[in-house]
Amino acid sequence: MFRKLTVLLVTLGLIGMLVSAATLVTPTHIGSYNAPISITMDLLPQYSMQAVNPARQQYLKKAYEEWIRKNPDVQVYFQIISGPAAMAKLLTQARSGTAPDVSQVDSFVLPRFYPYLQPLNKYFTSDEISDLLPYCQKGMIHNGQLKALWFTTDARVLYYRKDLISKPPKTWAELFELGKKLKKEHPDMNVFMYPAGKNEATIICLMPLFWAQGGKLVDTNGKPVFNEGKNREYMLNLLKFLKETVDSGITPERVDAITAEAQLNQDVAAGNVAMFIGGNWQVKQMENLLGTATFNKEWGAAPLPQIRDNIESTGVGGWTWGIFTKDPAKQAAIIRMVNAIYFGSHGMFGWTKAAGYMPTRESVYKDYAYYATNPWMQKFLSIMKYGRPRPGFAIYPTISTNLQVAISSVVSGISSPQEALDTAWKNVMEEYNRMK
């Protein structure tokens, strides 16, 4: 009788514990509602427990459950942000002092948030910071203060068909030579594709071909310079190169309607693309489309082809965590949480593996077999060392929009490279002078 009662009580206790653990974590709130440290956190849906992707959802649910069990004095309210206005709204909130305690901040607008973000140096050693990729360190640190935690990144690479191309082209000349040969052998094939539509993807995929030449979009004060001195020559080189890809027939004109890297996936799946500029995350997408074995057998990745040999550059982006609260207890709790789930070595490994992003810590690529033994990841890491984020000055969105239009106009034959560049420059400078 006593034994039966004990079993019953233990069972009830276990059920109780399970139920309480389960109710501690919901997609919009974690922790006890009585917990003294209450944090508000803004994040994108795909980075939250509301993510549609099951792998992300499972990882986050488990990670948040584990963390909140160890931190019973904390509760977190999640607020979903999305859409193109998310960063603009966040900046408005930060300016008016109503920002959440912690939020995701897009790496390329991070400089706009520096005045409102709290320094985090005391929570990290210099060794921990120097573990991050060089461009991440540069973006996170402002005037010696650690302003944000860059926890995912991405890179643009040249994907190529290994069964058609034995050596990927390093230069534009090699690309045209190879492209013409492939076009002759496979007349229906789209030899070389890239996004050239009116979208940010066009800039992040193609500007590395300008940057690698030594080109600059803005000077150190944020003044546009992409049409001044040598920069004009470099930009014209790029526009002429893009025009030639279409004129020579290796690139279809319809790339001017491609506004995101993933829009190329269907063409790739149809088997009529030989090379394309895309993002690292497309490996996972295309493994799903083609099957892991087929994709890995047929496709390889290489640095973007440049105007000449021995120069490299790639467009990189990613997301950071920025802390707005000045409360030390809240800050410490946020650091503990973000480290455990997204930013610490183990958290970063778990999150990037589940989500398909690239880690920002070099040690993660060495210490975890998933990255250390994966040739894709090692290749991406070697390419990302030449990563260049977009400049975070106020004029950048105007430059980007006008260069998107310039590229799209050149590719579709609306304007010559010179006309397109002159129009973009005129529009950008009008806006720059107005903003001054």
Place this chain on the structure above:
Amino acid sequence: MKNDISKKETWAWLWILPVIAILSLFYVVPIVKVGLYSFTNASFFGGKFHYTLNTYGFLFSSGTFWIMLKTTLLFVIASVIFQFLLGFSISLALVDGENRKLLGTTFVRTAVLSAWVIPGVVIGIVWKLLLTGASYGILNYYIKVLTGYAIPFLSSPTWALVSIIIANVWRGTAFSMIILYGGLKQVPQELYEAAQIDGASAWKRLIHVTIPQLKQVIFINLALITIYTFNTFDMIMALTGGGPGRATEVLSIYSYDSVFERWALSQGAASAIVLLVINLIIVIFYYRTMKVGENNA
């Protein structure tokens, strides 16, 4: 008695106060706010802003604005003409079919209307799948099989503009059809019978009986579809995003682009006010037409 009425009127004001408050809060205040921003140099990037007329000066002196306005007018004029003509033709055919007790008129009406109830984004995506030059482009697949060539529906500037007009006409025809169909059902049959007895041909009956009888409905229809077309955003955004280049950038896309892509709040607000003024002119025209119609009735 008179006192009772004035008391009732006072109470009536109280009853509609919540509606006035809600409308003011959610419609008037945002419009006023946008209007105020349009007279500033505000940007999501900048801190403080000041009031200035330069934003409008900048907008009207910018070459991009006039190119975009020309594109918008081409899009609106072509869309309105074809939406009206097709809607009118279908409604005439439907009424004639019903008069002849033909089977399938309800099915046709429902099929045409279905285009109108589909959200603009979905229409944009569906037309993109149809028109894309990629290997999965449905229309180009058949065109290529028949002619050996593909048409650059979305990548050539001219074709892209034609494509958004076609998609918009497909979407808006149903609205014209239903408005004109309602109007046609109100035209007294005796007028047609009298015209027939007088020996009027079908064309003459259309010109001298149908159109004069529908004059007011036609004006309302034209005014409404012009407003809807000026405000088209979701469908174009999904179909071309305003490209290639700026080939399909209309006023609403320009506004969105200014605020959310370039973070230029004041410019976006100024272009939104231009769109508002255009819509207001059409609304005034619409009300004046309505008033003339009521006075003539």
